[in-house]
Amino acid sequence: MADRLRGKVALISGGARGQGAVEGKLFAREGAKVVLGDVLEEEGRRTVEEIRAAGGDAVFVTLDVTKADDWQRAVDTAVGTYGKLDILVNNAGILQMEGLEEITPETWERVMAVNTTGVWLGMKAAVPALRRAGGGSIINISSISGLIGTGMQTAYQASKGAVRIMTKTAAMQYAKEGIRVNSVHPGPIDTPMTAGLDRELWQMFVNSVPLKRAGTSEDIAYGVLYLASDESSFVTGAELIIDGGYTAQ
Numbered sequence: 709m710a711d712r713l714r715g716k717v718a719l720i721s722g723g724a725r726g727q728g729a730v731e732g733k734l735f736a737r738e739g740a741k742v743v744l745g746d747v748l749e750e751e752g753r754r755t756v757e758e759i760r761a762a763g764g765d766a767v768f769v770t771l772d773v774t775k776a777d778d779w780q781r782a783v784d785t786a787v788g789t790y791g792k793l794d795i796l797v798n799n800a801g802i803l804q805m806e807g808l809e810e811i812t813p814e815t816w817e818r819v820m821a822v823n824t825t826g827v828w829l830g831m832k833a834a835v836p837a838l839r840r841a842g843g844g845s846i847i848n849i850s851s852i853s854g855l856i857g858t859g860m861q862t863a864y865q866a867s868k869g870a871v872r873i874m875t876k877t878a879a880m881q882y883a884k885e886g887i888r889v890n891s892v893h894p895g896p897i898d899t900p901m902t903a904g905l906d907r908e909l910w911q912m913f914v915n916s917v918p919l920k921r922a923g924t925s926e927d928i929a930y931g932v933l934y935l936a937s938d939e940s941s942f943v944t945g946a947e948l949i950i951d952g953g954y955t956a957q
């Protein structure tokens with residue numbers, strides 16, 4: 709065990725699998741007590757067992773990020789189990805590939821509900837607890853799709869762009885209370901989310917990455933760890949791009 713997050717309590721949405729699960733495992737290795745929230749109960753409980761088996765401290769809570777009551781229960785679980793909340797990672801998200809004319813209103817609403825409203829509700833529920841803890845760190849997982857256009861993914865890109873700017877205005881609102889808010893912008897990352905993509909399209913994305921590979925969940929987790937820790941105490945309202953150089957082209 710290392711101690712970059714020693715004494716801290718973290719809540720991670722979408723923590724059952726993919727990037728959120730890897731962040732949970734890394735945070736626990738670095739000394740944090742971790743609450744994983746997700747709609748996937750079985751996978752979430754399995755991830756918690758893995759963290760405990762490795763000597764970490766974690767609990768699972770059922771969390772649908774589109775529901776304010778679920779968020780309150782997740783924050784209450786963190787405070788009730790571990791006494792406080794220091795870190796929120798708004799990681800839960802869903803992908804959407806269609807372009808502007810192809811996407812249905814139902815899909816648009818769902819993507820915005822999970823990826824954008826979910827992030828707002830998470831911050832709204834967490835801020836009072838972070839304030840009581842004397843400050844804290846919120847990390848909102850956006851995407852390079854929140855920074856540049858691809859000509860598809862209309863709702864996904866809109867939802868992730870909204871996360872980028874919502875992060876900055878929250879950073880401005882809460883800086884005086886010592887609550888830092890930053891966004892992370894992953895490029896193509898090998899996770900269950902992208903495993904379902906058409907392989908030819910995926911390979912095209914990966915081939916366009918200057919570092920010539922897809923990212924791993926660990927590549928993202930180390931960036932999130934930095935923003936969660938006190939090492940980033942002078943960083944707020946920032947965008948951390950982890951994309952193998954994709955957006956630098």
Ligand SMILES: NC(=O)c1ccc[n+]([C@@H]2O[C@H](COP(=O)([O-])OP(=O)(O)OC[C@H]3O[C@@H](n4cnc5c(N)ncnc54)[C@H](O)[C@@H]3O)[C@@H](O)[C@H]2O)c1
Nearest residue numbers: 722725726727747772773799800801851894896897899901
């Ligand atoms: N994989 C990539 O290439 C990539 C790139 C850029 C950004 N991202 C973003 O990174 C984040 C993590 O994605 P991932 O790649 O690990 O995907 P993933 O699908 O493996 O994990 C996402 C998690 O979010 C959970 N989730 C979905 N809807 C939810 C809801 N309503 N309430 C609670 N949990 C919910 C899922 O159950 C899952 O556990 C997402 O916000 C995603 O948009 C991913």
